[in-house]
Amino acid sequence: MIELLTNLGHWLTSGAQWSGPDGIATRLLEHLQYSALATLVAALIALPVGLLIGHTGRGAFLAINLSGFGRALPTVGLVTLVFLASGLSMWPVYVSLVALAVPVIVTNTYAGMAAVDPEVRDAARGQGMRWHQVLFQVELPLALPLIMTGLRLACTQVVATATIAAYVSFGGLGRYVFDGLAQRDLVQVLGGAVLVAVLAIALDLALAAVQRLAFRNRPAPSQAH
Amino acid sequence: MNRRKLLGGLLAGASVPTLAACSGGITSLKGDGAGGGQGGGSSAGGLVIGTANFTENQLLGYLYAEALGGAGIKTSVRPNLGSREIVIPALQQGDIDLLPEYQGNLLLHFDDKAPQTQAGDLQNALTVALPNGLEALSYAAAEDKDVFCVTRETADKHGLRSFSDLKKQNGKLVFGGPAEDKNRVVGLVGLKNRYGVTFKEFKALDASGPLVKGALKKGDVDVANLFSTDPDIEANGWVILADPKALIPAQHIVPVIRGAKADTKVRKALAKLGGALTTHELARLNKLVDKEKKDPDEVAADWAADHGLTKK
Numbered sequence: 001m002i003e004l005l006t007n008l009g010h011w012l013t014s015g016a017q018w019s020g021p022d023g024i025a026t027r028l029l030e031h032l033q034y035s036a037l038a039t040l041v042a043a044l045i046a047l048p049v050g051l052l053i054g055h056t057g058r059g060a061f062l063a064i065n066l067s068g069f070g071r072a073l074p075t076v077g078l079v080t081l082v083f084l085a086s087g088l089s090m091w092p093v094y095v096s097l098v099a100l101a102v103p104v105i106v107t108n109t110y111a112g113m114a115a116v117d118p119e120v121r122d123a124a125r126g127q128g129m130r131w132h133q134v135l136f137q138v139e140l141p142l143a144l145p146l147i148m149t150g151l152r153l154a155c156t157q158v159v160a161t162a163t164i165a166a167y168v169s170f171g172g173l174g175r176y177v178f179d180g181l182a183q184r185d186l187v188q189v190l191g192g193a194v195l196v197a198v199l200a201i202a203l204d205l206a207l208a209a210v211q212r213l214a215f216r217n218r219p220a221p222s223q224a225h
Numbered sequence: 226m227n228r229r230k231l232l233g234g235l236l237a238g239a240s241v242p243t244l245a246a247c248s249g250g251i252t253s254l255k256g257d258g259a260g261g262g263q264g265g266g267s268s269a270g271g272l273v274i275g276t277a278n279f280t281e282n283q284l285l286g287y288l289y290a291e292a293l294g295g296a297g298i299k300t301s302v303r304p305n306l307g308s309r310e311i312v313i314p315a316l317q318q319g320d321i322d323l324l325p326e327y328q329g330n331l332l333l334h335f336d337d338k339a340p341q342t343q344a345g346d347l348q349n350a351l352t353v354a355l356p357n358g359l360e361a362l363s364y365a366a367a368e369d370k371d372v373f374c375v376t377r378e379t380a381d382k383h384g385l386r387s388f389s390d391l392k393k394q395n396g397k398l399v400f401g402g403p404a405e406d407k408n409r410v411v412g413l414v415g416l417k418n419r420y421g422v423t424f425k426e427f428k429a430l431d432a433s434g435p436l437v438k439g440a441l442k443k444g445d446v447d448v449a450n451l452f453s454t455d456p457d458i459e460a461n462g463w464v465i466l467a468d469p470k471a472l473i474p475a476q477h478i479v480p481v482i483r484g485a486k487a488d489t490k491v492r493k494a495l496a497k498l499g500g501a502l503t504t505h506e507l508a509r510l511n512k513l514v515d516k517e518k519k520d521p522d523e524v525a526a527d528w529a530a531d532h533g534l535t536k537k
Contacts, residue, residue, distance in 0.1 A: 166435060183408060
């Protein structure tokens, strides 16, 4: 056990391991690239949907249940399915990562919008604000903390799951996990796993800090309504 | 007096081992009578057959049960126990008595530097390498080994029939297989060192699974590492490239048994099964279970009856 940890330490800190096309630096960048693009696309799909159903109050049942369905999708199964349809490309990776992130963002955005005090909304309308003014100047700012939480959760999940890119022959930190398992190289498996975990936690903490900074003058949104 | 004493002593001394030999003879006769003759062990108490956690190995376990049942030996099957790291210790500890194995991989499990790749050499090496108490019986005609395949079109286009032919396309073809292929001898390293073959790119996919087969079908990879008993090879008309320098170790199905249970009846029953079971037949049985969703024990029972191993 001690020996394993020592070897793991060497693996994580050796300069040779960090450089080159198979090096940690390259894999880390690939991993971030997959994760960033997937989260961005997911946000572009999920935010409008969440805002719309939150604003109109319509379609919530359908959207939330579809989201639940999306969360239950086994990612590896989805990767294989898309792979068989699309062939060897990045499509399987992005489709499954986006499918993973969309439900979290939709449900959190909707929750944020639903938590906006109806009296505030009525007051805004009563002052003669148009629907888009109500949405963007009243509801959205109030819902923003929960929306941010959704984005943060999605980001963490995507980073932790982007290892599946290696399952279909691509890079990212998952390469170490899959190659290590195939070569019975436990140190490499653990090294990859540790890097993914550290990356996910670091991103989560960083986004949490941004969130705290942005909303430091605001009381926590109450969901008691 | 002295002489008589000596004689008496001799007689007395001799009688003890004789008696011991007699009683030993009686017990061993008993064992032989029930077990059917030479071979060291006895199957009289029945055999527990274990299998690893994949379809083909389970099928083989049930086939063993049918073949032994046909020879009047009681068996029970414990399918799906796990990987080699689990089933071999189970065999050594006597939790199971018999296990369907694969020559090359089994030898590497006990001796990871073993150089043998041909069936006969592997069988001899196994006899030496297996730990005390375990024994490899006659191997089957059927073999589940790594094969490197190309599509019919690729084979015709580049005139590919064997690994040697791949050299003409050095740096142009894409190889797909499980991640371990990149760094092992039965993979890119061996192809390069023994045949001088290099590829444009290596794609780490799965082991004869949906990914690598899908990629081969779509042309995303040109050469794919598959298993010889994969029914999709025949279904798609894929070409198995020949291996004239015997790079890839033979993987004939071989029964591994606890010596204590190995008697002539068991040996003969399993050898008879091994003679009838070809790679083509095993691939067909795999397909019945994997594609047509039949139960492995029923598939095994039907096959054994059709091939005269059991009475219908």
